[in-house]
Amino acid sequence: MILFEGVSKAFGSNQVLDGFSLEIPHGQTTVILGYSGSGKSVALKHIVGLLTPDEGRVVVDGSVVHELKRDELAELRRSIGYVFQFAALFDSMTVEENIRLGLARRDLSPAEIEERIVESLRLVELDDAGRLLPAELSGGMRKRVGIARAIALRPRYILYDEPTTGLDPVTAALIDHLMIRVRQESGATGVVVTHDMRSAYSVADRIAMLYDGAIRQAGSVEEIRATRDPVVRQFIEGRPNLPSATVSAPGPGVGP
Template sequence: MNQHFSASVQQVADVRTPVDVVRLTDVRRRFGTTAALDGVSLSVRKGEILGIIGRSGAGKSTLIRCLNGLERPDSGEIFIEGRDIAQLGERELQPLRRRIGMIFQHFNLLSAKTVEDNVALPLKIEGRPKAERLSRAAELLDLVGLSEKAKAYPASLSGGQKQRVGIARALAARPALLLSDEATSALDPETTRSILALLKDINRRLGLTILLITHEMEVIRSIADRVAVIDAGRIVEAGPVWSVFADPKSPITQSLLGGIRPQLPGEIAARLSQSGGREAILRVDVAGEAASRPLLSDLAAAVPGSFRLVHGGIDHVQQQPVASLFLGIPTSADHERRVLDFLRGRGARVEVLGYDAGND
């Protein structure tokens, strides 16, 4: 990183902003009879990465358009760096929009302009001198690893390279907030990982606040500090990523996590009934300090009687251990109660999935 860019990084870090760069209070937006946003309240702290996840039609696009001032809420407050943008006129919004960078799913690069001109475009719109624009573009292309592509045109770039250009352009005006709208949805898994690593690195180097919209839980898991789950225009669950992964309370969150959390193998799930059977099959979710303890050996010592590990394992999310285990225990009301009491007493979330009669 060159000296000039280091100075600009420090300049960004020294900007005096409220603890909450973004704060929404009871934001509502309707289109006809449809409530796109139905009382959304959330905040994003300075230097934080907040992921907002939901299915198609949940309200994600309307939310991000309200944040950048392209949509006006019907009611509620939207504060960006302490200013309620819902109360600002179009002329007052212009300088505030320059404090918000945007990266898009389909890149939105201008095909007739070179890579460096695409990156410098926000500064040209601001009326900055050409020398300053090109100097800043060079710094940012170095940051995203594309210095050698400065004179190239978008048509010659791969999808990942185009998104790196989009990220550089979003940073041109030194924003306080970066909005990412499904920025990796059009990319293959390997390229997605590289783009997410770049965003995390930028967040770390610049202390940049990032709000990312996605329908992919793996994106949230990779880089977000906190997650908010939106469904039918409402925030139905929010918290640190590791905590939500360990104990998803909303059905929509459980569904979104279904693809990356361990699930009971289908052939066993198909045999389960709600009564009878040789074994009760338990799902045991535990995280944090409780997941670091020898849970199963302690269970064997505390509750006499056999049990078996049917499926599952332990993972790490945000450096926190998160375990999902499936246990089979002999069918006995007293034994089942004692096992449940022990596991819950150790901070585990336990669910009786059903009873397995085996292959008889």
């Protein structure tokens, strides 16, 4: 289980997270919604210790991430797959080498490594792309390779940072399908940060909305669809304007 407890994080004068608390249950996919620049990716990076909270803590499987020693943090990271917003593929390496790089840190035989590379590329339907360089891939293919690199590790958790951003609707739907399939086949707990509502409804078991540095509302997909919170409603309906008076006053029956 992943637990955010009162996490605050600022970059200079920009307070990105401010008392952010959220419980991410095991074996489910939790989607964190929020506006661009609202701190969704910042929250995600705290899970793998890429960022350290100014206040509060992030607990993964009972371990406080920012208190872990170097070796312990490396061990934790071995249990987490991270799919970056722009894939973050190593551009001097082929697709196969990108996947192999992560596997090389596991105690696997060369045959097992090759098997996992083939298997993960098959899962993302890029069987023949192993020898290509990232520069030769489309945006959607790069994201799929990013997913393949993460799932090849057979992690307990997979974190997806804006997995469908910038993709055409068909490719975005393919990525959604892939995320669902990965959860079904691997049983990994998923955390998806996105502002794409169609994607959120497709993949989520639970949805949490991040607003003003904290969770505005969290619940099942049905609860979010039926919310009366004006901020959440505005976001999920994609309405451009909201009177300022209603933004500051949540409706009844809302809250994390």
